[in-house]
Every structure is written in structure tokens, then in C-alpha cells.
Amino acid sequence: MRGGNKPRKPLDAAGARDSALRALGRREHSAAELKAKLQRRGLETDVAAEVVGDLSERGWQSDTRYAEMLVRNRVRQGYGRLRIVAELEAARVPREEITAALAAAACDWTELACALQRRRFGGPPAGAAEWQKQYRFLAGRGFESGPARAALKGGAQEPETDPE
Template identity: 35%
Template structure:
């Protein structure tokens, strides 16, 4: 296939993908590679799409972060997933502070969706709930702050 024809095919494929949802540059590159396109052919097309504003990693990161927060994931999980998808860390940090109004509010919503509000918990139940929240990507100090905020205690031995 001639180079010009390949470029048009790659561009059309990328635009079809971007019409459905936002993609990071890395995701588009991976998808094009899976389709059999050469990286050297894909990179100039991605540069053109970025220059025209059709592909933007910052816009992708914001969209992705909002989706993950709505599903109850914390800042650690969102940051990790975005970095795996090729978004630069300097884009992620300010975004995480601006997207979620308050991470403690998000954490509290996740907690109340999963658990009833008990003021007294056994050590095992407290640990189980803490592990669940940390697996969702919330840091341990934030989980402790939530339990303090909700006045949840476990019996002393």
C-alpha cells in the first residue's frame, strides 16, 4: 500500500476510535499496532491529530479520571491506571486535585455504598473494611481519617 494511502487509512481508523470516546496517545498507538500498522507510519498521524486537537492526553485523563471516581476508585488507583495508559505524571497530579471535589467525600460514598454505618467494629471487621478501601485505591491515612470522621472504633484488648 502506498504511504499516502496508509496514512489515510490510519487517520480514518483513529478518527473512528476517537468518535466513540477519548483515547490516550499510547492507547491509539497500541490499537494501530494491533491492526498491523507500523509505528513509524502511525506517529506522524498521531502528531497531526494532536495538533488539530482531536486527540488530547489531558482531556483523556480528565474523562477517564471522572469515570473511575464515579465507580468508586481512589487517587492511587486512578493515578496508576492513567500512568499505565501513557499519561504523564505532571498531567495527572493537578488533575486528581481538580477532578474530585473532596477525596474524603468520595471515600465516604464508597464506604456507605458497601457497608452499613456501625460505630463499633471488631478488629477483624475494621481490618476487612480498611483493606477493601485500600484495594480501591485510597491511601491508608485517608481511610484512617474516614474512620475518625465517622467515629468508628474497635474494642481495645
């Protein structure tokens, strides 16, 4: 029981649809996330998949909208591309949807890393220990090494290396 509430009774198909619509009314959910939510409420796997499939067909659930919403929110919160991709993969969003959402965001990851580094630390690192601390912070937020190093050098873009 949660907080003194009565235990929930298992869902039937109609109750599952209503529950899923309420969840979607609060925020976007990936199809896999919504299906898992319904299964935790006692709905069988195939019925949950059918309910989510029906909602997707009607346009009420969309992995595309979910991915775009998550990318927008995480960029605004100062997270890097690696962290965002990992979160979308954990929600089992298809790879093509992830790629499209990141492209639609048109984010300059280096500029985002620089802004986050300035906001958090105020300036470039003073020594090696401070450099490592700031680098670990940016890496933990999901920034790749190029944008993180550029941010620690004061925003200077690192030259692209030729793989030859």
C-alpha cells in the first residue's frame, strides 16, 4: 500500500486504456514505458501491448514525441548527448527516433558544455586536480570528450582530427 491508500485492483482492458490515457495526460511516455506501467498494475503482457498499440495507432502515444520532449528537457537541464541517448535507449525508444530527435534539437554540444562549466565553476580550472574534477563533472552529465575538453579550455573548439 502506498501512503495509506487502498490497494489497487488489477486492471482489465478498459481500465488499462483509461489508466494509460491518464498517464499520457500528465506527460509523454515511450511505448515500452507505458506497457511496463500497465504490467505493474497487473495487466497481462499481450493485453498491455495491445492497449499501447491501439493508443499509438490513434496518435495518443508517440515515441517520436516522447524522444523530442526528453531531448528538449534534458538539453534545457544541461545534460550531454551521451546521457540523453542512454536515457532514450533505457526507455526502449527505437534508434531512428533517437537520431531524429537529436537532429531536430540542433544542439551545439560544445556551447552547452561551456555554458554549464561556466555556470557551475565560474571559470577555467586552475590546476590539474581542478581540471580532472571539472572534466569528471561534464563527463558525468553525458558530454563527450571533445565538448568537455573545449569547455575546460575556455570554449575554444578543438580541431577535428583526420582518422587517416
